[in-house]
Amino acid sequence: MCYCTSERYTPSAWTPHTSDEQAGGDSSKVQEQLTDVKDIVASGLGFAALRAAGDVVAWGRSTDISPVRQQLIDVQQLTAAGAAFAALLRDGRVVSWGVKECGGDSSRVQAQLEDIQQVQASGAAFAALRRDGRVVTWGLPDSGGDSEAFATALVSLNEFVKLMYKYELAMWPDSTDEELARVVRVVDAAIDRWHHAAGNWYKVFLFIDTQGSGTITYEDLRRFLRGGYPDLHLDTKELPNEDVYRLWKVLDPNASMRIRKSDFLAHMR
Numbered sequence: 001m002c003y004c005t006s007e008r009y010t011p012s013a014w015t016p017h018t019s020d021e022q023a024g025g026d027s028s029k030v031q032e033q034l035t036d037v038k039d040i041v042a043s044g045l046g047f048a049a050l051r052a053a054g055d056v057v058a059w060g061r062s063t064d065i066s067p068v069r070q071q072l073i074d075v076q077q078l079t080a081a082g083a084a085f086a087a088l089l090r091d092g093r094v095v096s097w098g099v100k101e102c103g104g105d106s107s108r109v110q111a112q113l114e115d116i117q118q119v120q121a122s123g124a125a126f127a128a129l130r131r132d133g134r135v136v137t138w139g140l141p142d143s144g145g146d147s148e149a150f151a152t153a154l155v156s157l158n159e160f161v162k163l164m165y166k167y168e169l170a171m172w173p174d175s176t177d178e179e180l181a182r183v184v185r186v187v188d189a190a191i192d193r194w195h196h197a198a199g200n201w202y203k204v205f206l207f208i209d210t211q212g213s214g215t216i217t218y219e220d221l222r223r224f225l226r227g228g229y230p231d232l233h234l235d236t237k238e239l240p241n242e243d244v245y246r247l248w249k250v251l252d253p254n255a256s257m258r259i260r261k262s263d264f265l266a267h268m269r
Contacts, residue, residue: 026059027059029059030057030059034049034057036052036053037050037051037052038050038051038052039077040078041085042080043060043062043080043084043085043098044082045060045063045082045083045098045099046058046061046062047063048080050077050078050087054074054075055072055073056072056087058085062083062084062099062104063085063097063098065097068095068096071089071095075089076088077118079120079121080121081102081103081121081123081124081125081143082123083099083103083124084098084100084103084124084126084139085098086103086106086126086128088116088119092116092131093113093114094106094113096138101140102124103121103124103125103126103139103140103145106126106138108138109136109137109138112136114130115130116130116131116136117129117130118160122139122143122144122167122168122170123167125137125139125140125141126145127144127164129160135163143167143171144164144166144167162257165255169252170255172245172246172248172249173242173245173246173249175247179243179246180246182243183239184268186234186238186239186243187225187232187247190225190233191204191232194229194232194233195207201264201265201269202261204268205265207230208220208224209261215259215260216258216264217257218252221247221251222244225244251263251264
């Protein structure tokens, strides 16, 4: 999960529980350093802030940057996995820290982490896209951290995005029949409330497919569920994010990134 802004600001954190403090809820120890911040990313254990000067401030569990502090110069981008961070430097190199097994240790592939254009993360691994089209991965193999079987293949940007989508989708919660039925009922009630079209999933698909392409993406569905009228304006109390993830994972079992109208109708009825 990543939170960022184009504006520079001074963030602060709150500490309702001790566990929250350990996971980054208490930034008091680094508060004086949190100035002129232009980007913040969050792992499951803490936060890292990128300052305008190109240096990094981190707090929470498994966020100690002291072993790599001298390397974190002229940082251009921060990326967070579940328990680790990766920094892309202006010269195209990558520096990582955090839980070693979950992507915090990139020493195995460090020689390949040159001329990097983009870094993405799954729950426990990272993938870096090189300028020559190759992808370098590290972290837990089950989370995509081992792509050696594809090491000789040139990978396009689209293939890279699909690869990361597949791993991200795998991390989303599975759904029982009862949970799926509950989510569908919540959505159906909102459709009836706003459009008096309960059970008319064909009409719902047309609402979601604003481009008329015959397919929809996760972002299309999320916009329809969360957006204001004519979308459904469902907040996270009515429909938690986890339920949206569950619904989309059922709709896209093959990780194709797009689902057709026929598949949508089959699952929603």
